[in-house]
Amino acid sequence: MSKLKIAIQKSGRLNEDSLNLLKACGIAIDNGKDQLKVAVANFPMEILYLRNSDIPQYLEDGTVDIAIVGENLLIEQQKQVEIVEKLGFSKCRVSLAVPKDVEDESINYLNNKKIATSYPVTLKAFLDQNNIQAEIHTISGSVEIAPNIGLADGICDIVSSGNTLFRNGLKETQVILQSEAVLVKSKKLNAEQEEILDKLLFRIKAVQKAKNSKYILLNVPNDKIEAVTKILPVLKSPTILPLAQEGWSSLHSVIAEGEFWDVIDSLKTAGAEDILIVPIDKMVS
Numbered sequence: 332m333s334k335l336k337i338a339i340q341k342s343g344r345l346n347e348d349s350l351n352l353l354k355a356c357g358i359a360i361d362n363g364k365d366q367l368k369v370a371v372a373n374f375p376m377e378i379l380y381l382r383n384s385d386i387p388q389y390l391e392d393g394t395v396d397i398a399i400v401g402e403n404l405l406i407e408q409q410k411q412v413e414i415v416e417k418l419g420f421s422k423c424r425v426s427l428a429v430p431k432d433v434e435d436e437s438i439n440y441l442n443n444k445k446i447a448t449s450y451p452v453t454l455k456a457f458l459d460q461n462n463i464q465a466e467i468h469t470i471s472g473s474v475e476i477a478p479n480i481g482l483a484d485g486i487c488d489i490v491s492s493g494n495t496l497f498r499n500g501l502k503e504t505q506v507i508l509q510s511e512a513v514l515v516k517s518k519k520l521n522a523e524q525e526e527i528l529d530k531l532l533f534r535i536k537a538v539q540k541a542k543n544s545k546y547i548l549l550n551v552p553n554d555k556i557e558a559v560t561k562i563l564p565v566l567k568s569p570t571i572l573p574l575a576q577e578g579w580s581s582l583h584s585v586i587a588e589g590e591f592w593d594v595i596d597s598l599k600t601a602g603a604e605d606i607l608i609v610p611i612d613k614m615v616s
């Protein structure tokens with residue numbers, strides 16, 4: 332029987348969240364230290380731990396079948412691969428930044444200047460679109476140090492919290508693209524492997540849906556059920572169960588994460604009491 336070879340970053344920003352996602356999908360990973368190829372006991376899958384920057388090429392060649400990488404890397408490397416699902420973690424952007432005392436925050440400031448980056452293809456495309464001529468200096472890391480050591484006038488790199496820019500006396504001036512971790516597949520999967528991928532995708536969606544939802548339980552006097560139900564941002568009609576106490580019911584439902592705080596005050600005003608919000612492990616509709 333076919334197996335699906337999945338590439339995961341060996342170490343770095345994507346490693347932990349990628350492994351946690353697979354574990355949440357019920358995939359039992361045998362964590363042999365320093366092992367670069369790991370078998371999975373309960374799913375037709377094999378895990379390869381690779382350098383992030385090598386993964387798109389392996390996918391294009393068909394050496395690995397699927398992988399978890401950042402969208403920004405796919406845009407930079409322009410390989411023939413297919414994004415299957417956005418995964419919602421490792422959110423960041425690729426941006427231009429200049430020393431904080433530079434007054435001109437427009438892109439024109441960088442005309443005829445030197446820009447350091449680990450993303451030369453992405454940067455070149457953006458500069459061309461904006462008719463900016465600049466010398467691109469490619470370095471593989473610690474890009475934010477470049478203006479301070481006289482290597483460049485500006486940089487193009489990944490920004491998330493903005494801390495690294497701040498600590499190096501830089502400010503973000505243009506966002507070139509937004510990125511997050513994505514599940515990607517090679518264009519060379521056979522039918523059996525596509526089927527395994529569908530199974531994995533089904534599990535990933537159940538995990539993601541559960542992460543974005545909460546289970547809500549609240550008590551409400553029977554004559555207030557309608558008013559409370561109208562306010563509750565439920566995904567489906569709630570379950571209503573009678574309480575032992577005469578005239579009261581317990582109302583259960585699923586709500587979208589984040590929406591709860593918007594309605595808490597009006598729920599209480601409408602008569603809801605003893606409100607519980609409970610995490611959901613998996614959700615399949």
Ligand SMILES: Nc1ncnc2c1ncn2[C@@H]1O[C@H](COP(=O)(O)OP(=O)(O)OP(=O)(O)O)[C@@H](O)[C@H]1O
Pocket residue numbers: 340341342343344345381382383384385400401402403404421422423489490491492510511512
């Ligand atoms: N500060 C950050 N916040 C959120 N996501 C980030 C951040 N930095 C990088 N990423 C995302 O994580 C991916 C991997 O970044 P990381 O720095 O771990 O590896 P790398 O140095 O690009 O690759 P390699 O494994 O080849 O050394 C990036 O392509 C990007 O999508």
Ligand SMILES: O=P(O)(O)OC[C@H]1O[C@H](OP(=O)(O)OP(=O)(O)O)[C@H](O)[C@@H]1O
Pocket residue numbers: 344472473474475488489490491492493494495496
């Ligand atoms: O906006 P922030 O939250 O500060 O994150 C941005 C920093 O994170 C990444 O570096 P990383 O820590 O992955 O180090 P690396 O250059 O060795 O890959 C990126 O290259 C930036 O330097």
Ligand SMILES: [Mg+2]
Pocket residue numbers: 344
């Ligand atoms: Mg990095």
